[in-house]
Amino acid sequence: xxxxxxxxxxxxxxxxxxxxxxxxxxxxxxxxxxxxxxxxxxxxxxxxxxxxxxxxxxxxxxxxxxxxxxxxxxxxxxxxxxxxxxxxxxxxxxxxxxxxxxxxxxxxxxxxxxxxxxxxxxxxxxxxxxxxxxxxxxxxxxxxxxxxxxxxxxxxxxxxxxx
Amino acid sequence: xxxxxxxxxxxxxxxxxxxxxxxxxxxxxxxxxxxxxxxxxxxxxxxxxxxxxxxxxxxxxxxxxxxxxxxxxxxxxxxxxxxxxxxx
Numbered sequence: 159x160x161x162x163x164x165x166x167x168x169x170x171x172x173x174x175x176x177x178x179x180x181x182x183x184x185x186x187x188x189x190x191x192x193x194x195x196x197x198x199x200x201x202x203x204x205x206x207x208x209x210x211x212x213x214x215x216x217x218x219x220x221x222x223x224x225x226x227x228x229x230x231x232x233x234x235x236x237x238x239x240x241x242x243x244x245x246x247x248x249x250x251x252x253x254x255x256x257x258x259x260x261x262x263x264x265x266x267x268x269x270x271x272x273x274x275x276x277x278x279x280x281x282x283x284x285x286x287x288x289x290x291x292x293x294x295x296x297x298x299x300x301x302x303x304x305x306x307x308x309x310x311x312x313x314x315x316x317x318x319x320x321x
Numbered sequence: 322x323x324x325x326x327x328x329x330x331x332x333x334x335x336x337x338x339x340x341x342x343x344x345x346x347x348x349x350x351x352x353x354x355x356x357x358x359x360x361x362x363x364x365x366x367x368x369x370x371x372x373x374x375x376x377x378x379x380x381x382x383x384x385x386x387x388x389x390x391x392x393x394x395x396x397x398x399x400x401x402x403x404x405x406x407x408x409x
Contacts, residue, residue, distance in 0.1 A: 246408045247344070265352070268382055
């Protein structure tokens with residue numbers, strides 16, 4: 159059934175529409191001819207054939223036309239949904255760009271501030287006399303450094319042993 | 322009347338074509354998928370307090386860089402969810 163629908167979808171819509179109307183008109187003509195033929199002399203023999211053929215064509219034509227309308231209605235809905243999805247994807251992309259820019263900007267500011275504080279430390283703080291005296295007299299004990307380094311590696315304990 | 326009934330039955334069973342319209346899963350900004358760096362350790366046994374302070378400052382910086390990424394993830398999720406729900 160899907161293959162038939164696919165094959166039909168290859169035919170231009172306008173051509174299909176015309177074909178379906180031709181079938182309906184042929185069906186109506188057949189039914190009417192069959193009905194009127196009863197009163198026309200010598201034509202009565204064809205009535206037996208024309209009327210059933212007309213009915214079959216009429217039913218087929220109406221069915222195909224109904225299917226065509228349903229198909230067109232679905233295609234319109236699909237096109238509408240596709241348009242909404244396209245808009246959403248575009249918005250999504252724009253949002254990503256905005257977020258990316260924000261993060262880049264924040265990171266730049268943080269890096270800049272870190273660098274500024276470090277340079278300030280080297281440029282101003284270290285040169286102060288009381289600081290120089292403190293540095294000379296009080297190196298940081300190894301135990302303090304170890305505690306700091308352990309704290310810096312807390313994440314390794316949380317990650318667990320590598321497999 | 323029986324023909325009309327027949328036509329109605331046929332029309333009611335006319336084909337429908339289900340077509341799925343898929344929305345792509347949104348991409349994630351590159352900066353969000355970058356891993357947060359490990360904090361720096363203090364090298365050496367006898368270290369001046371200023372050297373230790375430099376490492377602490379750098380670690381604070383790294384923490385805030387990572388926090389910016391986490392905030393970015395939250396914003397990304399909230400915005401993408403809002404956009405996704407607006408499609409329905």
